[in-house]
Amino acid sequence: MTKTEEKHKKFLNLNLRTKTLLIIGIAFLILFSVFVSNYLIDHTAVLTSNFYNINQPPSFEHWFGTDWMGRDMFMRTLLGLGISIGVGAFASIISTIIAILLGVFSSVNTIVDEAVTAVIDLFGSIPHILLIILVSLAFGGGYYGVVMAVGLTHWTPLARVLRAEIKKINTSEYIKLSTEFGKSKMWIAKKHIFPLIISQIIVGVILMFPHAIMHEASISFLGFGLPAHEPAIGIILSESMKYLSMGYWWLAFYPGLALLFLVLLFDLIGENVHKLLDPQSAQE
Amino acid sequence: MYLNANNISYAYKKNKPILKNLSISIPDNKVIGLMGDSGSGKSTLCKVISGYIKNYTGTVTLDNNLIETKDFYPIQLIFQHPEKTMNPKWKMHKVLSESWNPPQELMDTFGLKDNWLGRWPNELSGGELQRFSILRALNPKTKFIIADEISTMLDAVTQVQIWDALLDYCKQNKIGILAVSHDKELLEVIADDILLFNEINKL
Numbered sequence: 001m002t003k004t005e006e007k008h009k010k011f012l013n014l015n016l017r018t019k020t021l022l023i024i025g026i027a028f029l030i031l032f033s034v035f036v037s038n039y040l041i042d043h044t045a046v047l048t049s050n051f052y053n054i055n056q057p058p059s060f061e062h063w064f065g066t067d068w069m070g071r072d073m074f075m076r077t078l079l080g081l082g083i084s085i086g087v088g089a090f091a092s093i094i095s096t097i098i099a100i101l102l103g104v105f106s107s108v109n110t111i112v113d114e115a116v117t118a119v120i121d122l123f124g125s126i127p128h129i130l131l132i133i134l135v136s137l138a139f140g141g142g143y144y145g146v147v148m149a150v151g152l153t154h155w156t157p158l159a160r161v162l163r164a165e166i167k168k169i170n171t172s173e174y175i176k177l178s179t180e181f182g183k184s185k186m187w188i189a190k191k192h193i194f195p196l197i198i199s200q201i202i203v204g205v206i207l208m209f210p211h212a213i214m215h216e217a218s219i220s221f222l223g224f225g226l227p228a229h230e231p232a233i234g235i236i237l238s239e240s241m242k243y244l245s246m247g248y249w250w251l252a253f254y255p256g257l258a259l260l261f262l263v264l265l266f267d268l269i270g271e272n273v274h275k276l277l278d279p280q281s282a283q284e
Numbered sequence: 285m286y287l288n289a290n291n292i293s294y295a296y297k298k299n300k301p302i303l304k305n306l307s308i309s310i311p312d313n314k315v316i317g318l319m320g321d322s323g324s325g326k327s328t329l330c331k332v333i334s335g336y337i338k339n340y341t342g343t344v345t346l347d348n349n350l351i352e353t354k355d356f357y358p359i360q361l362i363f364q365h366p367e368k369t370m371n372p373k374w375k376m377h378k379v380l381s382e383s384w385n386p387p388q389e390l391m392d393t394f395g396l397k398d399n400w401l402g403r404w405p406n407e408l409s410g411g412e413l414q415r416f417s418i419l420r421a422l423n424p425k426t427k428f429i430i431a432d433e434i435s436t437m438l439d440a441v442t443q444v445q446i447w448d449a450l451l452d453y454c455k456q457n458k459i460g461i462l463a464v465s466h467d468k469e470l471l472e473v474i475a476d477d478i479l480l481f482n483e484i485n486k487l
């Protein structure tokens with residue numbers, strides 16, 4: 001490789017890294033501002049009915065139009081997205097903790113490992129929506145029920161990945177060698193295993209968000225989720241079903257699109273963080 | 285000091301014994317060469333002696349004392365493939381210092397270049413990595429070295445350089461060596477005695 005080529009390559013690499021960081025930054029900023037806007041919006045003012053302008057199509061005054069009670073759909077959507085992010089965050093935290101515990105637990109011995117695998121397979125084999133509804137009902141439904149249900153059902157993929165990864169690391173020769181050097185189990189877990197799985201955990205957490213958000217919206221839409229007075233996207237969509245036949249398309253179109261956009265943003269962040277943490281590109 | 289392996293038997297799968305009533309003795313001032321057919325169980329024996337395989341029958345002793353397993357294991361195995369014995373996300377200085385920090389002269393005699401220390405394992409060749417794994421095994425607490433085909437990936441000149449350095453260090457520090465190799469000429473040069481695996485393994 002000539003010198004200029006080398007320089008060129010370096011420049012491109014730097015560019016890719018900066019680009020990735022930029023994408024992550026922008027996506028994160030959007031999510032953050034949606035979330036923060038929820039605290040700045042006056043909930044009662046936004047959600048009280050205003051019968052002077054009901055069912056108005058999108059305009060400059062009401063970007064997403066208004067509904068049958070004259071509420072501004074943009075504000076309702078924003079609040080809905082805020083709830084989605086909240087549920088997603090909480091669910092990701094619970095699910096990640098469960099996944100890590102199971103992954104670490106499975107490395108104790110083969111019997112425990114088989115038990116953990118069985119539990120993962122069991123939870124993985126029940127249809128997801130059904131499982132969420134069942135768990136939600138078990139927790140008494142409502143806001144609490146949904147959050148717990150979504151949180152308690154999204155750990156299977158990450159748990160599976162962590163179990164496999166920890167197993168692979170534990171049977172590797174450099175771990176055995178580390179014991180030969182007289183290192184303790186704690187030392188090995190801290191210095192060898194944890195740094196090797198942390199990137200998987202981070203990516204796993206981010207990719208859990210879109211799933212949790214979609215599932216919460218789905219079961220709210222089906223009527224098993226959040227109570228009807230919450231401004232959740234799933235509720236908005238199921239309510240607007242009644243009005244779609246009257247031609248009020250904006251009631252479902254914009255909130256649905258916004259939800260899709262939110263989910264795609266998380267996917268985008270996950271993908272780019274993965275790129276950033278991937279050993280191949282991380283070592284450059 | 286003597287390393288004694290007495291009546292070692294081992295099987296990966298039941299009914300398919302690899303090692304049977306095998307005994308071997310290595311003094312700390314000698315290099316014992318070991319030759320044998322491929323797949324006969326030499327590497328398995330190396331792993332038993334250096335504590336990688338635990339559920340064997342028989343005993344491995346240093347001067348008739350069983351070896352404490354929680355501390356630094358005084359019998360260090362050097363593998364044929366060094367890359368598997370290194371954490372892929374650790375730079376070489378960390379890989380080396382996990383065992384100990386060797387003095388500069390020693391690093392020089394093994395031909396270790398300073399700038400290698402800042403690289404990742406996948407940025408060095410097999411031969412370069414092997415110098416690290418040898419040096420790593422030469423911790424002051426090491427009493428015996430089990431060298432399982434450690435120089436097969438090296439060219440003739442490097443092979444001589446590395447074996448010279450290793451033999452020199454071991455002679456000075458009273459470290460005994462068990463050298464496994466298919467290379468008869470190499471063993472004839474470096475070893476004080478050569479054992480044939482099929483003769484000591486009583487299958």
Ligand SMILES: Nc1ncnc2c1ncn2[C@@H]1O[C@H](COP(=O)(O)OP(=O)(O)OP(=O)(O)O)[C@@H](O)[C@H]1O
Nearest residue numbers: 296297302320321322323324325326327328329433
């Ligand atoms: N982890 C394992 N599980 C099951 N069988 C194994 C395992 N490792 C090795 N074996 C088998 O044990 C036998 C002895 O293997 P070993 O690696 O000790 O041979 P070797 O004498 O070192 O051969 P080579 O000269 O090719 O290195 C082989 O038949 C091999 O297939």
Ligand SMILES: [Mg+2]
Nearest residue numbers: 326327328432
């Ligand atoms: Mg072998």
